[in-house]
Amino acid sequence: MKKKHIHKIYDRNYAQNYNQRFLLNDLSKIDADFEQETIAQLLDEIGDNPQWLDVACGTGYFLSCFPEIKRAGLDISPAMLETARQANPSIPLIQGDYRDKRPEWESKWDLISCMFWAYCYVESFSELELVVANFANWTSERGVCFLPVCDPAELRHGEIVLPYTSRNMGAGGGLYRFEGIIWSWIDEEFGKHHLNLIVPQPEYMLSLFGKFFEDVKIINYAIFNGAQRKAIVARSKKRRIDNPKANLNIQKLIRSQEWWLYKIAPLLTIAYAETLLLQLPPTTATLTTLTALLSITSVAAYGYLLNDICDIETDQKANKPNAAAQLQPWQRLLLCLLFLSIGFAAPLLTHLGTIPLALLTANYLLPTLYSVPPLRLKERGIWGILSDAAGAHLVPTLFVAAPLLSQTPDPPRNALLFTGIAATHAFFVGLRGILLHQLWDRANDLNAGITTFVTQRQPETVQRWINRLVFPVELLLLGGVL
Numbered sequence: 132m133k134k135k136h137i138h139k140i141y142d143r144n145y146a147q148n149y150n151q152r153f154l155l156n157d158l159s160k161i162d163a164d165f166e167q168e169t170i171a172q173l174l175d176e177i178g179d180n181p182q183w184l185d186v187a188c189g190t191g192y193f194l195s196c197f198p199e200i201k202r203a204g205l206d207i208s209p210a211m212l213e214t215a216r217q218a219n220p221s222i223p224l225i226q227g228d229y230r231d232k233r234p235e236w237e238s239k240w241d242l243i244s245c246m247f248w249a250y251c252y253v254e255s256f257s258e259l260e261l262v263v264a265n266f267a268n269w270t271s272e273r274g275v276c277f278l279p280v281c282d283p284a285e286l287r288h289g290e291i292v293l294p295y296t297s298r299n300m301g302a303g304g305g306l307y308r309f310e311g312i313i314w315s316w317i318d319e320e321f322g323k324h325h326l327n328l329i330v331p332q333p334e335y336m337l338s339l340f341g342k343f344f345e346d347v348k349i350i351n352y353a354i355f356n357g358a359q360r361k362a363i364v365a366r367s368k369k370r371r372i373d374n375p376k377a378n379l380n381i382q383k384l385i386r387s388q389e390w391w392l393y394k395i396a397p398l399l400t401i402a403y404a405e406t407l408l409l410q411l412p413p414t415t416a417t418l419t420t421l422t423a424l425l426s427i428t429s430v431a432a433y434g435y436l437l438n439d440i441c442d443i444e445t446d447q448k449a450n451k452p453n454a455a456a457q458l459q460p461w462q463r464l465l466l467c468l469l470f471l472s473i474g475f476a477a478p479l480l481t482h483l484g485t486i487p488l489a490l491l492t493a494n495y496l497l498p499t500l501y502s503v504p505p506l507r508l509k510e511r512g513i514w515g516i517l518s519d520a521a522g523a524h525l526v527p528t529l530f531v532a533a534p535l536l537s538q539t540p541d542p543p544r545n546a547l548l549f550t551g552i553a554a555t556h557a558f559f560v561g562l563r564g565i566l567l568h569q570l571w572d573r574a575n576d577l578n579a580g581i582t583t584f585v586t587q588r589q590p591e592t593v594q595r596w597i598n599r600l601v602f603p604v605e606l607l608l609l610g611g612v613l
C-alpha cells in the first residue's frame with residue numbers, strides 16, 4: 132500500500148481508538164497478552180541489556196509494557212507515533228518505512244518485533260522479501276525476530292474457499308475478503324479501506340526467514356473463538372549476514388552515484404572545449420585530460436569519504452545511512468591516504484605543471500576544511516556554501532583546464548576568456564547544488580543539532596535566492612560559455 136494511503140488510514144482518530152479496538156477488547160486481549168508474554172520470554176532469553184526495536188510500533192502499546200528495557204519504535208504513520216510518544220515519552224520513536232535499508236542498524240537490535248500483521252502492507256512479494264531481509268540485517272548476533280503472521284485459512288473454522296468473504300469475524304467487525312494471497316479489510320465503522328494486503332501462507336514466511344536464520348519456528352496462540360493465531364520466532368542468525376561488511380562496497384563508501392555523472396562528466400566538456408580552442412594534438416589532449424580526470428575522481432572519492440567519516444555521529448542522530456561507520460578507524464585512514472596518493476601520483480609522474488598541482492592541493496584542502504573539526508566549514512554559515520561550491524565545481528573546472536592551457540606557451544584570449552566564464556558558471560552551479568542540498572537535508576541537520584547556512588534561515592528565503600539570483604546568473608553565464 133502506498134505511504135499516503137497508510138497515512139490516511141492511520142490518522143489521529145484511528146490512533147486514539149486503536150488499542151481499544153484491536154488490542155484490549157474482549158476479542159483481542161487474550162492474543163495481546165500472549166504476545167506480551169512471548170516478548171517478555173524472548174527478552175529474557177536474549178540475556179543482559181537487550182535492545183529491542185518494534186517495527187511498525189503503532190501506538191507503542193507493546194513498547195509501553197516494558198519500561199525497563201532499552202527499546203525503540205519505527206512507524207510510518209506520524210499520528211500513530213504521536214500516540215506512541217504519549218505512552219513512551221523517553222524512547223526513540225522514529226518515523227520511517229520498514230522497506231528502507233538503514234545500514235546504521237545493521238546487527239544492532241537483539242529483538243526485532245513487527246506486530247499485528249503490519250508486514251502485509253507491502254506492495255509486492257519482492258518488497259516482503261526486502262522487509263524480512265531488513266529485519267534479519269538489523270538483528271544482532273544473539274538476536275531474535277518475532278513476527279505474528281496472518282494465516283487466512285485459520286481465521287475461521289477449518290479451511291476457507293478462496294475468494295472468501297465474511298462479515299464480523301474479527302475484533303474490528305466489518306467486511307473481510309480473502310483473495311488468495313491478497314486480502315482487503317473494509318473497516319466500515321471508521322470508513323477505512325485496508326486494500327490489497329499481501330498475506331502469503333505462514334510456510335512461505337517460514338522459508339523467507341529460513342534464508343537468514345538457522346532456527347525458525349511457528350508458535351501457536353491459544354485457540355479462541357475457533358481460530359488460532361500464529362507467530363514466527365526466528366533465532367540464530369546465519370553467518371552470511373552476520374558480517375555487516377557483506378553489504379559494504381566501494382561505491383557506497385565513496386558515494387560515487389552522487390558525483391560521477393553530475394560532477395565529473397561535465398568536466399569533459401571543459402576539456403573538449405579547451406582542446407578545440409587551443410587546437411591541441413589529440414594524443415596530448417587525451418593523455419592530459421585522462422590524468423586530470425583520474426586525479427579529480429580521487430579528490431571526489433576522498434572528499435565524500437572524509438565527509439562521511441566526519442559525520443558518523445551526526446548521521447546516526449539523524450538516522451542517515453553512513454557507510455564509513457562500518458569501517459575500522461585504520462581502514463578509514465588507509466582509504467583516505469590511498470585516494471590522496473592516487474590523486475597526486477598521476478600529475479607528479481606526468482609532470483602536469485605547478486599551477487595544476489597547486490589547484491589539486493587546493494581541491495583536496497577544500498573538502499577537508501569543509502568536513503574536519505575544529506574548522507568544519509560546513510557548520511560556519513556562508514563558508515560552508517563557498518567551500519563546497521569551490522571544492523566540487525569551481526576548482527575542478529580550473530584543474531581540468533589548467534594543464535591543457537599550459538600545453539601552449541601563450542594561450543589565446545578566447546581560451547582564457549572561456550576558462551574564466553566556465554569557472555564562474557561552475558561556481559554558481561556549485562552554489563545552487565550545495566544550497567539545495569542543505570535545503571533537502573535541513574530536517575536531518577536540525578535533528579542532529581547541526582547548524583548550517585540554511586538551518587539559520589527560512590527555507591523559503593533560501594529557495595527565493597536560488598530562484599531569483601543563483602539560477603538566473605548561472606543561466607546567463609551558460610550563455611557566455613556557449
Ligand SMILES: CC(C)=CCC/C(C)=C/CC/C(C)=C/COP(=O)(O)OP(=O)(O)O
Nearest residue numbers: 390394430431434435438498519522523527
Ligand atoms: C571533484 C569533486 C566532485 C569534489 C568534491 C569534493 C567535496 C567538496 C566533497 C564534499 C562532499 C559532500 C558530501 C558535501 C555535503 O556534505 P554534507 O555533510 O553537508 O551532506 P551529507 O550529509 O550528504 O554528507
